[in-house]
Structure formats: C-alpha cells, structure tokens
Amino acid sequence: MSTKPTPRVRLPANAKKDEIIEIKTLISHEMESGQRRDGAGNVIPRKIINKVTAAFNGKVFFEADWHPAISANPYQAFFYKASESGEFTFTWKDDDGSEYVAKNKLSVA
Secondary structure: OOOOOEEEEEOOOEEOOOEEEEEEEEEEOOOEOOOOEOOOOOEOOOEOEEEEEEEEOOEEEEEEEOOOOOOOOOEEEEEEEEOOOEEEEEEEEEOOOOEEEEEEEEEEO
C-alpha cells in the first residue's frame, strides 16, 4: 500500500440532551483480500481492516467485524443517543496488528 490508512469521522460537535446523532466514518485503505496476484503471479498478501470499534468516554457502544468482501476505503455510519458531554474514540484494527484511531469531542447541553 502506498499511503498510510487515514481515518475520517463526521459527527456534530454539539447536541441536545438525548438527541440521536448520526456518526459517519470512512478510512482510506486498500482492503487487499489476499485473493489477487501481482504481475509475477505471486499472491498479494491479505491486508484488511478486520474490526471497527466506537467508544464514548471509554465505553464501547459499537463494534463491527469486517471481512475480505468489504470494499476499499470502507464507510460505516451509525447512530448514538447523546446523553452527556465527552469524547468518542474510533479504532480500526488491521490484519497486521496496526491500529488507526480518531477522536472527536461532543458537547451536550
């Protein structure tokens, strides 16, 4: 892969108490399935994001397992009920053990 995977997250910075907010995530990643061959006929090793987690103030509230059928640059959206101010931590785990993390704050009034 030519560039380091880049995680991006979009969510509102502010919300009203108990408001349902949408969280949109995307990570730039080639998601190599391990089923293709290079020009010399060698199998290109599998390298995919295999787990995505989202936590708020340290408590995981969303978790997904991804498999080779997920497209390159995968997008994931989900909802969260904003009950208090705090910080989101989003983590993408790669086959090689790498982790990519993004953090966003939320202020609840």
